Amino acid sequence: MELADRDAWLDLIATSGFFLHPETEAAVLFDEYWGAETSWLGVFHRQTGRLAAADFMHIGDYPMYPNGAQMLYISVRPADRGFGLARSLTRQHMIDAASAGLHNLFAETDDQRLPSIVNTFRLGFRPCLYAEEMAGRWEVVCQNSSLPFTPDQWPRSGHFAA
Numbered sequence: 060m061e062l063a064d065r066d067a068w069l070d071l072i073a074t075s076g077f078f079l080h081p082e083t084e085a086a087v088l089f090d091e092y093w094g095a096e097t098s099w100l101g102v103f104h105r106q107t108g109r110l111a112a113a114d115f116m117h118i119g120d121y122p123m124y125p126n127g128a129q130m131l132y133i134s135v136r137p138a139d140r141g142f143g144l145a146r147s148l149t150r151q152h153m154i155d156a157a158s159a160g161l162h163n164l165f166a167e168t169d170d171q172r173l174p175s176i177v178n179t180f181r182l183g184f185r186p187c188l189y190a191e192e193m194a195g196r197w198e199v200v201c202q203n204s205s206l207p208f209t210p211d212q213w214p215r216s217g218h219f220a221a
């Protein structure tokens with residue numbers, strides 16, 4: 060993505076169900092994160108130039124995830140869902156993070172965003188049970204999806220990978 064794609068990104072993010080006002084919160088978010096230790100990815104429709112999907116990876120100081128990076132605001136336009144775009148974006152971040160020597164790639168999301176949770180789980184990500192209530196919340200997520208509930212095998216923090 061390029062800075063010139065700002066309006067296209069604001070248009071895309073408005074379709075994604077995030078509680079962000081496009082002209083205020085989403086615009087502020089873009090301006091804060093653009094260029095600030097972030098790597099933005101966009102997928103464009105070749106014939107129309109439409110931005111079909113986008114997200115970004117932020118390399119920050121995350122105490123719970125040393126040497127980490129966070130994937131944020133993955134969005135695929137409703138008409139473009141189900142074609143593997145989210146999987147492609149996530150895979151690219153995995154490659155970019157590994158190439159940059161970052162060992163703790165993570166994402167945070169709401170319990171009800173099952174498509175995104177299933178996508179990241181299938182790519183090898185695992186829940187991080189960093190707080191008491193996390194196992195119970197993940198049990199419900201797994202009941203509501205096809206994911207296996209195996210908390211004994213899941214990390215308590217990102218320090219395991221440091």
Ligand SMILES: CC(C)(COP(=O)(O)OP(=O)(O)OC[C@H]1O[C@@H](n2cnc3c(N)ncnc32)[C@H](O)[C@@H]1OP(=O)(O)O)[C@@H](O)C(=O)NCCC(=O)NCCS
Binds near residue numbers: 147179
């Ligand atoms: C979540 C979202 C990004 C998925 O985008 P997508 O391009 O349709 O996803 P993909 O086609 O790459 O799917 C990859 C995998 O994710 C999972 N997945 C995607 N959509 C799913 C759904 N509706 N239900 C269950 N699993 C789903 C599947 O495992 C899928 O692989 P499969 O098709 O081989 O089974 C898209 O639905 C979206 O933009 N939602 C609104 C914004 C949002 O919730 N973002 C996440 C915030 S953290």
